[in-house]
Amino acid sequence: MTETRKKITLPYLFKKVTEGQPISWLTCYDYPTAFLQEQAGVEMILVGDSLGMTMLGYDSTLPVTMDDMVRHAQAVRRGAPTAFVVGDMPYMTYQPSVETAIRNAGRFMAECGCDAIKLEGGASMADRIKGIVEAGIPAIGHLGLTPQSVSALGGFRVQGKSALLAKKIIDDAKALERAGAFAILLEMVPDRVCQLITERADGCIIMSLGSGPHAHGQLLIYHDMFGLYPKFKPKMAKVYGNAGEVILNGLKGYVTEVGNKQFPQPENWFGMSDDEYQELKQLLK
Numbered sequence: 001m002t003e004t005r006k007k008i009t010l011p012y013l014f015k016k017v018t019e020g021q022p023i024s025w026l027t028c029y030d031y032p033t034a035f036l037q038e039q040a041g042v043e044m045i046l047v048g049d050s051l052g053m054t055m056l057g058y059d060s061t062l063p064v065t066m067d068d069m070v071r072h073a074q075a076v077r078r079g080a081p082t083a084f085v086v087g088d089m090p091y092m093t094y095q096p097s098v099e100t101a102i103r104n105a106g107r108f109m110a111e112c113g114c115d116a117i118k119l120e121g122g123a124s125m126a127d128r129i130k131g132i133v134e135a136g137i138p139a140i141g142h143l144g145l146t147p148q149s150v151s152a153l154g155g156f157r158v159q160g161k162s163a164l165l166a167k168k169i170i171d172d173a174k175a176l177e178r179a180g181a182f183a184i185l186l187e188m189v190p191d192r193v194c195q196l197i198t199e200r201a202d203g204c205i206i207m208s209l210g211s212g213p214h215a216h217g218q219l220l221i222y223h224d225m226f227g228l229y230p231k232f233k234p235k236m237a238k239v240y241g242n243a244g245e246v247i248l249n250g251l252k253g254y255v256t257e258v259g260n261k262q263f264p265q266p267e268n269w270f271g272m273s274d275d276e277y278q279e280l281k282q283l284l285k
């Protein structure tokens with residue numbers, strides 16, 4: 001176990017940017033994984049609505065509710081007390097109005113102890129970001145591939161490949177920055193577009209998910225890093241270990257050992273003294 005580190009704060013994140021030190025960010029949805037991420041020194045944690053797919057088995061993030069998010073964010077906070085924890089606002093918890101957005105963002109702060117929230121969308125969501133920030137809640141924007149709009153975007157694919165669409169993402173980033181977002185996540189945007197946005201950022205931290213090395217930091221989906229999501233592995237994900245395979249082999253071993261009576265062994269059960277056992281048998285007569 002590493003020694004306890006100081007709480008990761010906004011000034012800490014901005015200091016890293018000033019010093020040209022990339023920030024590490026991972027998704028996380030549960031207590032034991034949060035505990036490991038904290039020990040590993042992960043600086044930011046995203047309790048993403050991707051939990052709808054990775055943890056709950058839905059085909060998209062759309063069915064995820066605010067109550068789902070609150071339950072998981074609370075568990076993550078318990079496991080990672082010093083990480084900068086970001087609550088991801090699920091579908092239709094901010095789109096309807098600024099007031100809805102502020103109320104739900106407030107739940108992440110009050111009920112989960114989050115440090116910030118993230119929401120998807122560009123200039124059309126700038127007033128939501130502004131309202132949330134004016135309510136005293138740090139906010140992160142999310143551009144490029146925004147999974148809540150996957151149907152409108154035509155699938156999980158790179159965004160902003162043409163000059164015209166890239167210009168729109170760059171304009172959206174400025175709109176979010178002006179609305180007060182302290183950070184923007186660029187998901188599956190070409191590296192050059194990410195570089196242009198990072199160079200133009202003014203007091204806004206740019207984070208990359210599959211958008212190249214020029215951002216101020218990197219985000220990965222935890223389940224993709226460890227072979228834990230069975231349905232697909234996105235191209236941008238680097239696999240750091242195949243935990244899925246290790247667990248599957250362990251499970252097969254368990255089924256085999258139960259079947260052939262190799263499990264359990266004496267170290268796996270609890271005994272009773274001879275005296276107590278004899279007394280018990282008398283009692284049962």
Ligand code: KIV
Nearest residue numbers: 027048049050088209
């Ligand atoms: O929900 C999530 O994990 C996200 C990432 C895909 C960026 O929003």
